[in-house]
Amino acid sequence: MSQRVDGVVLLDKPAGISSQGAVTAVKRALHAEKAGHTGTLDPMATGLLPICLGEATKYSQDLLDADKTYIAQIRFGIRTSTGDAEGDMIEQQVLPEFADEAALQATLEALLPHFSGPISQVPPMYSALKRDGKPLYEYARAGVEVERTARDITIHSIRWVAIQWPEATLEVSCSKGTYIRVLAEDLGTTLGCGAHLVGLRRTAVGHLSLQQSITLETLQSKGAEKGVDLLPIDALLQTLPQLTVDELQAKRLSLGQRVPLVLSNAFPWADALVRIYRATSAPHNFIGTADWRSGVLHPRRLISQVS
Numbered sequence: 001m002s003q004r005v006d007g008v009v010l011l012d013k014p015a016g017i018s019s020q021g022a023v024t025a026v027k028r029a030l031h032a033e034k035a036g037h038t039g040t041l042d043p044m045a046t047g048l049l050p051i052c053l054g055e056a057t058k059y060s061q062d063l064l065d066a067d068k069t070y071i072a073q074i075r076f077g078i079r080t081s082t083g084d085a086e087g088d089m090i091e092q093q094v095l096p097e098f099a100d101e102a103a104l105q106a107t108l109e110a111l112l113p114h115f116s117g118p119i120s121q122v123p124p125m126y127s128a129l130k131r132d133g134k135p136l137y138e139y140a141r142a143g144v145e146v147e148r149t150a151r152d153i154t155i156h157s158i159r160w161v162a163i164q165w166p167e168a169t170l171e172v173s174c175s176k177g178t179y180i181r182v183l184a185e186d187l188g189t190t191l192g193c194g195a196h197l198v199g200l201r202r203t204a205v206g207h208l209s210l211q212q213s214i215t216l217e218t219l220q221s222k223g224a225e226k227g228v229d230l231l232p233i234d235a236l237l238q239t240l241p242q243l244t245v246d247e248l249q250a251k252r253l254s255l256g257q258r259v260p261l262v263l264s265n266a267f268p269w270a271d272a273l274v275r276i277y278r279a280t281s282a283p284h285n286f287i288g289t290a291d292w293r294s295g296v297l298h299p300r301r302l303i304s305q306v307s
Contacts, residue, residue, distance in 0.1 A: 005032035006054035006303075007230030012213040013041055013049040022216065026051050029220045030228065038063035038205065038236070039176075040128070044086050047071075047202035048210045055303040056233045059289070063236055066206030067156060069173045073199030074184045076166045076191065081140075082126040083181035084197040093193045095166055104165055111190055112158050120150040121182050153178045167198065207239050233303060234286045240275045241267070243292065250278050250287055254305075259297040273300065 009030075013022050019040040027035040036057045038050045047070075052060045077095045080087035098104040123129050125140035129148075139146050154175040162169040172180065181197045188195025203210045214228070222228045249259045253276065274292045278285040288302035 001031065002033040003031050004054055005030050005230070006056060006233055008056050008233070008235045009051045009053065009219065009228070009230060010208060010210075010213040011049045011051050011219065012210060012215045013046055014216055015046050016043055017216075018043050019049060022049055023051055025216055026219060027053075036060050038066075039068075041202060042084070042086075042181075042200070044084055045200040045202065047200075048205050048208065048213055049202070050205055050208055050236070052236070053230065054233075056236065058301045058303065059233070059236045063206055063208075065176050067173060067175055067204075068178070068202060069171070069204035070180055071161070071199075071201045071203060072170045072172055072180050072184060072197060074168055074170065074187060074195050075198045076168070076188055076195045077193050078196055079185070079188065079194040080196040082196075083124050083179075083185050085199075087126070087196070091194055095193050096191065098165075105160075105163065107191070108160055108163065108168060111187055112160075114190060115183060115187065116155050116158055118152060118154050121153050121179060121186075122150045123148050124179055124182055126181075127179065151177055155183075169199075171203075173204075206236075208235070232286065234275055237275045237289065240289065241269055241272055241292075242277065243267075243274050243290075243297070244277050244279045245287070245297070246279050249297075250276075253287060253290065253297065253299045254302060256299055258299070260295060261292075261297050262295070270294075 009026055011022055011026060019037050023035050023037050030053065032053045034057055035051055035053050038052060038060045041047065041049055050063055077093055078089055079091040081090050098107065125145055126137045128135050128137065131139065131146050136146065156173040158170060158172050160168055161171050172183065180200055184195050184197040219228060243261065245253065245259065245261065252259050269292060271293050274290055276287040276290050278287060286303065289300045291298040291300055
């Protein structure tokens with residue numbers, strides 16, 4: 001029987017399962033009424049997939065906008081229909097030759113400045129982006145290619161972590177909306193020999209790390225025994241500034257009312273999205289988020305209290 005479960009599971013998603021499939025598995029393991037993820041990982045990819053349960057789903061959008069970090073394994077010399085190992089090979093090109101390992105390293109390092117900082121990226125045909133109400137991958141499967149507009153993204157950091165030519169592994173920290181498959185293809189194009197993605201592992205989403213995660217197997221074995229330690233609802237919001245209100249102010253916020261709040265000069269934000277807590281030692285004192293503007297709290301997303 002389903003029950004109300006509030007919190008966050010940091011799942012280490014295995015390969016071969018979709019993000020929605022992972023959500024369904026977590027929901028079933030914990031008998032949760034409501035669950036959702038904070039941004040998809042391709043079935044081929046593994047790694048950190050934060051899954052929100054119950055009231056935490058109200059804050060999933062905050063992580064959709066967060067930066068991500070990946071370990072990406074790239075195979076040079078071969079292009080595929082999807083830009084990754086799940087597609088069909090469409091072209092095999094001659095690999096460049098290098099005098100020695102140092103020349104190989106120097107050549108690959110010279111590629112990275114072209115893919116650092118603000119750059120433009122054309123979304124792939126095999127993506128869930130929609131055109132006229134239909135996902136692009138449906139056009140691609142029908143053999144139809146439609147024009148896509150390049151999108152601005154930001155690569156915060158990029159470095160090679162291993163080279164076993166003709167494969168090489170990158171660590172990439174990037175903004176939302178970045179397609180690592182396209183990055184792999186573009187690196188191959190710049191090198192003049194084509195490339196595709198053969199492995200992808202997400203290691204961080206915003207301030208959350210893969211080191212905090214749990215495997216699906218462990219979750220399923222513990223879930224039935226209710227032995228899983230969920231992160232609290234506000235785990236997604238730890239980068240937001242924090243404010244505390246008294247019980248009367250908390251009640252007014254819960255009714256959707258604006259609340260004037262006098263603060264000390266120590267609060268450095270004139271206007272900000274903030275997380276709100278009751279001034280109590282109770283374990284469930286998180287109220288939700290509010291917009292702090294000109295000395296007034298405007299409720300944004302508030303959690304429903306357990307009755």
